[in-house]
Amino acid sequence: MDDRRLVKLVGEIIGSERIEDDCAVLPFGEICLVVSTDMLHETTDFPEGMTDWQAGWMSVAVTLSDLASTGAEPRYLLLAVGLDDANRLSGIMQGARDCCVKYGAELVGGDVDSHSELTIVSTGIGSAAPENIVRRKGSVPGDLICITGTPGCAEAGLSGYAEHREALLEPKPHVREGVLLGRAGVSAMMDVSDGLVISLYDLMDVNDCGFSIESEKIPLPEGVPADLAHSMALYGGGDFYLLFTCSPSQYPVSGVDAVVIGEVTAESGVLVDGVPVEKRGYLHTWE
């Protein structure tokens, strides 16, 4: 069983519309609250050599990226920390606070617990005007497929390419870009944290169309042999760039650095250079 199947099971219990996005979008008076929670823990999420400050930073960054992917502005953040060693708390909280400050959120509280394995759960609360909210659902055939950064960088960092180590350990969520893309009214959006190809599959799951991208248009991590860079860009996880679709008339979006990598098609399928690709990327699996 993989985590996407488990999430479907959750949908049967709390409502299938609740699991279409990384965030819940909640009506709250005249605005929308956007909330997201993410669990990270040492063995699966924190690469070897990561400092406590970086673990705190990353925990917040992944949640801010989820909020950004809906076009929401981040407001508040809570951190629940399960500590294997009490001495780690200070570095973790400083990293978390610094990431919040950098992106305009406020770290307002949390919980501290002892745990056999360092486990950090961050919960973010953002807000947006209802008309600026972007979901995964909304792509239509003819839309452009765009990305705000170079996919594969974190994977390159994980594979030992020193110039990409920071992308792996101190990811920079595209908060400003998400807000601008929300205001511009792009048709669908998500972050590529599980990998580019699997994210296109995620978009296909909730959109009645296909996603066709072209190799030569995809930016690749520098300093990596071409074939490997190509594979990292398609299947590597850990990048917090935004993948979005928009009508050709909306592109480019003022103030947002992005590249067009393909087009939304009427026919279902995820294609690279016209050829269907397997659904592969970052997946938790359970036996």
Next chain:
Amino acid sequence: MDDRRLVKLVGEIIGSERIEDDCAVLPFGEICLVVSTDMLHETTDFPEGMTDWQAGWMSVAVTLSDLASTGAEPRYLLLAVGLDDANRLSGIMQGARDCCVKYGAELVGGDVDSHSELTIVSTGIGSAAPENIVRRKGSVPGDLICITGTPGCAEAGLSGYAEHREALLEPKPHVREGVLLGRAGVSAMMDVSDGLVISLYDLMDVNDCGFSIESEKIPLPEGVPADLAHSMALYGGGDFYLLFTCSPSQYPVSGVDAVVIGEVTAESGVLVDGVPVEKRGYLHTWE
């Protein structure tokens, strides 16, 4: 090092006013958002024999209790679940959903992860009019000390008293009571989840006064020998009743079942029958 010392360290990083309560109270337009997050995991929080449904229920209940202790109405809940076994997810989510439904909250999302040890982090979002918010801070000498249930029941359940097993495994947060006490404007409030005496110490930490309670006024778990029941009531954890202080003129509060167990004093100290008691209850400790 214990968790209260760690929380102080957190206060130095995110602001000391942020750690006075179990919840963060956040201005949001004309109302207040009240948010809280709690981490529970198998070895320390889920008693042997607990079902997955009960683990899900309890995880939500502790968070709803935190919200209730500020007078907030629960609105939304997120659950991050780290699973040692994927087959447990269904029961956990059903228990969480049922607890939400029972108390008027909506389970809107979360995260699913694999983990060596079952770990559940629930995050609650409530709301209240600013004038109805109650904090830990606010007690003044002469106030009555009151409690909305019988402390020690969960501890009795943990010790094998079958009639108290449900109090341990399926705690009932006093959501309705919290909202009514908030509207009534009681002076201070918190839940007694870590134990009655340690909660009085927590109140003393943020209030410039003392707390004196009388044994004979404290309701005791039934079916337990008197001395043991007394000790369980003072020091046992796991009960989700509300401890509050209010002026004598405010008592009783319409619609709220509570008993007066003592009085707020001008002089600092936590006294039982006029004698100072040690600060003891549920504390995580780290070496």
